[in-house]
Amino acid sequence: xxxxxxxxxxxxxxxxxxxxxxxxxxxxxxxxxxxxxxxxxxxxxxxxxxxxxxxxxxxxxxxxxxxxxxxxxxxxxxxxxxxxxxxxxxxxxxxxxxxxxxxxxxxxxxxxxxxxxxxxxxxxxxxxxxxxxxxxxxxxxxxxxxxxxxxxxxxxxxxxxxxxxxxxxxxxxxxxxxxxxxxxxxxxxxxxxxxxxxxxxxxxxxxxxxxxxxxxxxxxxxxx
Amino acid sequence: xxxxxxxxxxxxxxxxxxxxxxxxxxxxxxxxxxxxxxxxxxxxxxxxxxxxxxxxxxxxxxxxxxxxxxxxxxxxxxxxxxxxxxxxxxxxxxxxxxxxxxxxxxxxxxxxxxxxxxxxxxxxxxxxxxxxxxxxxxxxxxxxxxxxxxxxxxxxxxxxxxxxxxxxxxxxxxxxxxxxxxxxxxxxxxxxxxxxxxxxxxxxxxxxxxxxxxxxxxxxxxxxxxxxxxxxxxxxxxxxxxxxxxxxxxxxxxxxxxxxxxxxxxxxxxxxxxxxxxxxxxxxxxxxxx
Numbered sequence: 001x002x003x004x005x006x007x008x009x010x011x012x013x014x015x016x017x018x019x020x021x022x023x024x025x026x027x028x029x030x031x032x033x034x035x036x037x038x039x040x041x042x043x044x045x046x047x048x049x050x051x052x053x054x055x056x057x058x059x060x061x062x063x064x065x066x067x068x069x070x071x072x073x074x075x076x077x078x079x080x081x082x083x084x085x086x087x088x089x090x091x092x093x094x095x096x097x098x099x100x101x102x103x104x105x106x107x108x109x110x111x112x113x114x115x116x117x118x119x120x121x122x123x124x125x126x127x128x129x130x131x132x133x134x135x136x137x138x139x140x141x142x143x144x145x146x147x148x149x150x151x152x153x154x155x156x157x158x159x160x161x162x163x164x165x166x167x168x169x170x171x172x173x174x175x176x177x178x179x180x181x182x183x184x185x186x187x188x189x190x191x192x193x194x195x196x197x198x199x200x201x202x203x204x205x206x207x208x209x210x211x212x213x214x215x216x217x218x219x220x221x222x223x224x
Numbered sequence: 225x226x227x228x229x230x231x232x233x234x235x236x237x238x239x240x241x242x243x244x245x246x247x248x249x250x251x252x253x254x255x256x257x258x259x260x261x262x263x264x265x266x267x268x269x270x271x272x273x274x275x276x277x278x279x280x281x282x283x284x285x286x287x288x289x290x291x292x293x294x295x296x297x298x299x300x301x302x303x304x305x306x307x308x309x310x311x312x313x314x315x316x317x318x319x320x321x322x323x324x325x326x327x328x329x330x331x332x333x334x335x336x337x338x339x340x341x342x343x344x345x346x347x348x349x350x351x352x353x354x355x356x357x358x359x360x361x362x363x364x365x366x367x368x369x370x371x372x373x374x375x376x377x378x379x380x381x382x383x384x385x386x387x388x389x390x391x392x393x394x395x396x397x398x399x400x401x402x403x404x405x406x407x408x409x410x411x412x413x414x415x416x417x418x419x420x421x422x423x424x425x426x427x428x429x430x431x432x433x434x435x436x437x438x439x440x441x442x443x444x445x446x447x448x449x450x451x452x453x454x455x456x457x458x459x460x461x462x463x464x465x466x467x468x469x470x471x472x473x474x475x476x477x478x479x480x481x482x483x484x485x486x487x488x489x490x491x492x493x494x495x496x497x498x499x500x501x502x503x504x505x506x507x508x509x510x511x512x513x514x
Contacts, residue, residue, distance in 0.1 A: 003249075020336075124385050
């Protein structure tokens, strides 16, 4: 824990979990979609569902979807900005079993037709956890450079990806593997100590059996 | 590595003949890979954001729930009359705490210190001193390292989250941080910094988190005032040469233990205490219906 986790972040209020964390969730969902969203269906659970209007959680999620950071002073007016920019957002309340009290499920459609469903929770102090992508468990907080590789569940993919990272002197801090069923659809999530150059990300994307690669570098970047 | 206890932090100051803020910075440097200058610059950014939040208070703003806004402006006017019980300085501290916490409720940009709900405490004691030109910007920034060091130990030994430890963990931590910072600025010793932090926290032990309708407004905004005024008197007690009976680290441990015993209805769920009063429940119902 850094001293700037104690003094900081600089953020738009009123709540680090219900506002700042929600902006980061919106932003991460946008980065995971990998294009500008034009349609968003937002389902709030638990404490989010009970207090989202008073905490501005709706505006915070919208701000993140528009690419804003948690200290952006446009957050309070983000719903208007979304309207101007052609992003349609619908909010509803959801009941999820066994989910963290501050959980949200985002279904997004992008400008080029990409679609993604992201389940995430705000775990306190503005920190977040991405719990699921398209129904598959993943668990990462997007604080470190993070590589998310979707691939078919066959031998060799992990070896190919990790070898590419090793050859480029990138150290893996944590690694998680998930799949929907044996031989089905698999996701690997790697948190690494160094930034991954886009050249390497592209190489991984071109590997046989790799369906989709997303690279998030702390969330300070944006989709093109 | 950050420190496990305020005692070890104070010991390091004495052993290495360094100031409290330097020891905090040096410990952070070891994990952040930043230079002295980068650490200082980053803390400078935090101070600039705090000051600009204080300077940009808007008295006519209201929160989305319409429960808060305007009181900080009203209070500042009252202090100007010169008739306040607490006098000019503590009057300004109170006004600043109200204004910052209201700005937070009204979705303005603030600095979590250590949380958004307690963001008014630290600036409430620092901004009035800075505006009176008692301290340079650099001195205030060093003071912020002191605050962060105290907060870090509290977060590590106990918690700084209302959902985990109740309000004592949020406003209590903020108040301890502010008290230690004041002792540093008023030229107290590292030991006195820890005494003040301990006094401030022990005065707020047991404080529950019972926000009306679950929002960071009632009673959070006024509790920022409590935290700031408590920091001022706790700093003075330590600076007067009074030593505590229970050491600060043990006070933090007691805070954690109490936090564990606080019922979940009184830990940021908006179900107990003020939130469960007749008026509190009516407000919550009205907001859910709208």
